[in-house]
Amino acid sequence: MPKGQPVAVPEDGLTTRQRRNRPLLMVHTGEMKGKSTAAFGMALRAWNQGWNLGVFQFVKSAKWKVGEESAFKALGRLHETTGEGGPVDWHKMGEGWSWSRKAGTEEDHAADAVEGWREIQRRLAAETHDLYVLDEFTYPMKWGWVDVDEVVDTLVNRPGHQYVVITGRDAHPKLLEAADLATQMTKLKHPMDAGQKGQKGIEW
Secondary structure (H helix, E strand, O other): OHHHOOOOOOOOOOOHHHHHOOOOEEEEEOOOOOHHHHHHHHHHHHHHOOOOEEEEEOOOOOOOOOHHHHHHHHHHHHHHHHOOOOOEEEEEOOEOOOOOOOOOOHHHHHHHHHHHHHHHHHHHHOOOOOEEEEEOOHHHHHOOOOOHHHHHHHHHOOOOOOEEEEEOOOOOHHHHHHOOEEEEOOOOOOHHHHOOOOOOOOOO
């Protein structure tokens, strides 16, 4: 897209404005770091536009101190007190509607994942958020905990003007086919290859 201009204009009957403002289904996948980071960068832009944000983390533990969570919760408080930006609703394992950090069988974890997905379905039906960040959501699909066809059907047919970005490795081909934007993070080099562990301010 040279200079931000599309290389082709489809004959879909939409005006330029309608096509430009069509809400997107986006997927960030691949083996390299940066998938969630890119999604939260989008969320930061959306917050600045006053959008209502819903973040749902499917793998990260409640005990992990994720820098983006602290920052976005602070932005949510700023919105509540000053009206700046948009509201922020953040859920992860061990916190929120269903997740719990406890020992359990794979069936227990699968049931939790399904309930998390059901909550997202309810919110999509109610048009609760403008942007949904479904962080690490490719894994429940990969592990068979949630049905891929159901996920794709729900997201493709979501009502209203709702954007969705999904992160995680090994995105299912059906999800990639349904996406309007799909990015593959390919590793060229990583500090871990030289024995270096994650760093404060970079990984968390």
